[in-house]
Amino acid sequence: MSEAAPQAQWRAALAEGRFLLQRARGSGTIFFPPRLAEPRSGDTDWEWIEASGFGTIHAVTVIHPRPPEPPRAVALVDLDEEVRLMSEVEGLPAEDIAIGLRVRARIGERDGAPILLFQAA
């Protein structure tokens, strides 16, 4: 069993360029965001694994700020490990980010902190 404070451990790993997920040893279920125990079972016997980084756009919305700020997309990404998270897709016009698009994770930086982003795979 890992030490307590999984959120801090996850952030520390991200800062080192590693995108981690948790996997319950008993059920094999992978989960995110980081928690003390597997959701539903409450099982605290889990391990960190490296995310594949690959996923698919599950849902998307394009936010239209008042001009001149350009529209920007916010998406929910289904990772191949069957966990869902919110993120952004870089390198594509907002209107081209469609449900079903294959994407790959990249660790970027924003406001001086590491941030998980995605690009078209």
Place this chain on the structure above:
Amino acid sequence: MAGDFPRGQTAIAGIATYGIGECPGHTTMEMAAKAGLLALADAGMPLSQVDGLFICLPDDVLAGLSFAEYLGLSPRFTDCNRTGGSAFLSHVATAATMLAAGYIDTALIAYGSNQRSGGGKLSTPVGSNVWEAPYRPLFPASSYALAASRHFHEFGTTRRHLAEVAVAARAWANGNPEAFATGPLTIDDVLAARMLSSPLSVKDCCLVTDGAAAIVLTRTDRARDGAKPLVPVLGAAVATWHNAISQMPDLTTTAASESGGRAYAMAGIGPSDVDVVQLYDAFTINTILFLEDLGFCPKGEGGRFVENGGIAPGGHLPVNTNGGGLSCCHPGMYGLFTIVEAVRQIRGDAANQIPGVDIALAHGNGGTLSSQATVILGSAATL
């Protein structure tokens, strides 16, 4: 398993709204207290009888303590439970079970918000969690937009379907003198409105108004001699599955499918028995999702259900007959107003009165399609 509920053993004896639309110069406490006093007057009960207090205010997380102090109450039970806009329907579940158990005798549920006069923006102490905030979604609009995008993808729902919901709400509002947003609104108006967070335009979003409401609950045997028609509580059920939209198990199915099923079982009725429906329509997609999840149409058919004025005056199901959060009022937490309108419909004195209402369903939504609470109210004939 529905869980035990004291079907019909408690009743709503008094209701009131206050300051709907704009209520300049008032504090949230003044508004909630005024609504509370009006609801007690409506019930013909003195303030001193209140021994159970349930309240949310946007600017005071300990509102129950402040409200008791303000009106000089000393409740035996005080509840500041906040599950978002569903809180007040959740309060009904708590109050009804406590009343039936004899733990309290008279419950006051109150709310007030001056968000329009006070600042003109949605007044909420809540925001995106740490896993979503870095991506700057509009809170809460983008969460609902994401659910809508998925509903479009899976079921062929369209912006025109969403617009039908807004247009129906406006048509009801146009018959309600209390409604804040009135005047013509067409499908094309909604489609042409400024896009906020696709597929939701500003006309797919609820209003930003002031407003207060309160209701008084007591045991049915004590409410029978009241001045107003009896409105017994037939069922009240609550379900919470997530908070953040990224953790919603299925973006097109809300926990209303659970709260609704349990509320129907408690009440001993089904969707086809419901005469009028009041849903928390923070966004147009809500109405479509809740119509499906509460069994008024199959999953995925909500868009087609609201087509051609399906839920507008003269349609096949009267929904949000006061104009809803989209056109009547939305002071930040709309939940209590669904109950007030449901009670008015059963009493027979609603602005847009539906003939012969015996059963009304009120449904509250909290968070980002997260906490769901369903209350089923009846007439005396349903006991």
